[in-house]
Amino acid sequence: MKKLLLIPAIALCLINCETQKSPEKNVENDNTIVVGKKDQIFSDILQEEREIWVHVPESAMDESTEIARYPVLYLLDGDGHFYSVTGMIKQLSTTNGNTVSPEMIIVGIPNTDRTRDLTPTHVNEMFGDTIFPKTSGGGDTFLDFLEKELIPHIEKTYPASGYRTFIGHSFGGLAVINALVERPYLFNNYVAIDPSLWWDNQKLLKRAENVLTANNYEGKSLYVGVANTMDEGMRFDEVEKDTSEATDHIRSILQFAKATKSIEDNGLNFEWKYYENDSHGSVPLITEYDAVRFLFPWYELKGLDKFFDPASTASVEDLMSLIHSHYENVSANFGYKVLPPESFINQLGYAFIDNPKTQDKANALFSMNVQNYPNSSNVYDSMGDCYLAQQDSVKALELFKKALEVGENDYSQEKIDMLTENLK
Incomplete structure (x- = not known):
């Protein structure tokens, strides 16, 4: 007879290892581990073929169970973040008995013209050694693609519910803020990772401050992660007073975060966090992890300990x-x-x-x-x-x-x- 452990998390972890009876549904054969599939959709709006990467939870592939519908996580720069996010959600939703996060369908959206799709306004000026393409400013058209073509395709083709989370990094974070401001009905949750709110002389930042103050966002959540892009030894108060191009990125995000946090009656569930030990490039994964914990505090079943107490x-x-x-x-x-x-x-x-x-x-x-x-x-x-x-x-x-x-x-x-x- 197995010893009954008093700590539910440990008990469930061990039980999960001992009683799992169905084979891994994402194992195609002995030599291949499959975490998702590549799908395609032709966009009449963008006039191009768009590839999408789709992960469907293993439980959805068990034909013997009742058909379930899953919340959907839409992930910009999809090919760059797909593997880490699918692994993280699997870990938090099922591995070792975890129920911190719900299982989710994850839709990674690779880029064709990143600057065009993820920027809300057009600019054509020098920034460092880069000239932004003349196609910049197609953000609203890209949102049309999401709303009218991609989301309907996902919800028709896969066991997807209408509960949606939108995640983006850098220009992707800018696109997430633009979606919250212009089409708050599209998603339930918005996660902006070190967003490029400096874009076009902070045009979206200034609009966001006004729109978020004037409108009601009850039932919507926004999490913003901020990387450490300051010069070594620099403090927040120094950044906020600085006017140089070098601090424009973090200064814009801090301005947005503090302004949004100060709004008391718009109903938006909002949080932001500064990641001192992470750069612009390393900050996505830790932000995504913290964002999931912030967005779904109500999902994990708590209070089981007493049932294991003799x-x-x-x-x-x-x-x-x-x-x-x-x-x-x-x-x-x-x-x-x-x-x-x-x-x-x-x-x-x-x-x-x-x-x-x-x-x-x-x-x-x-x-x-x-x-x-x-x-x-x-x-x-x-x-x-x-x-x-x-x-x-x-x-x-x-x-x-x-x-x-x-x-x-x-x-x-x-x-x-x-x-x-x-x-x-």
Whole structure:
């Protein structure tokens, strides 16, 4: 009999490793690990073929489970950030029993003409050793592409919900702020990473300060990450007083962050953070991690510790009430019904299965999965394991047979063979 750990996070981590029954859905063969696919869409608006990189959660690929809809994360400079963001979301949403973040469809948007698409206004002037292309200023047309072509394509082709997050770095961060200002209805969450708000003599920055003050952004969230682009030894107060081109980038972001933070009644859920140890190039990943923690504080189920405490009087009814109320809140935040994830409830059930004093909790959890995911072979197999732990071989055998009726799997057949031999 396995020892029941008192710390739920550790228990779920170990249980996850021990009870995972389905193969990795992103493993195409023994030599290939697939994290996403390349898709294409011809844009009538941009008059060009656009490649997009799409990651769909593994749970969506299990044909035996109920069809789920997933929130979508749209990622600018997609080919540069796709691998790190998909890995981070997987880590925070499923690995080791984590539920810090929801599973998400991730849509990476590679560039064709980056300056054209990500800048809101046109300039044609020298900046350092670079002359910006004459195509700059196509930001609103690019937003037309997102709104009228890309988003409808994603929501038609993939199991995508209408809950959307938009992330961009540098010029991409500028595009994110432009989207929040001009089309706040497009996304629920906006993440601007070291945005280039100096662009065109701070034209968008000045407009944003006015628009964000005048309008209501209830239900919208914005997270801004600021890199350390100051000269060594320089302080914020010195940057704010400085007028040189060298500090224009960080000075513009600080001006925006402080002005937005001071607005008290526009409903925007806003936070920003300065990353002293990160440059403009290194800041994206740490910002994306902190942004996810900021955007989804309501997603992780908390309060499970007491159910692992031998001295606690928390009942199975208390446990089920906690889970139901939590996912009602999650559903309210997403704007559509969200069921407790099958894999998470399955892992939690196994954390209770070996202790006779907590097997009623395991039974209730596995029963919840049977109700929510009746087309999954795994939920019946797990329910059978629960009866087997209670030494009810007859019911266990019925459940293992039911698992095979719903879908083929090797582990149920092995248990059927074992029980059949024992019952002779």
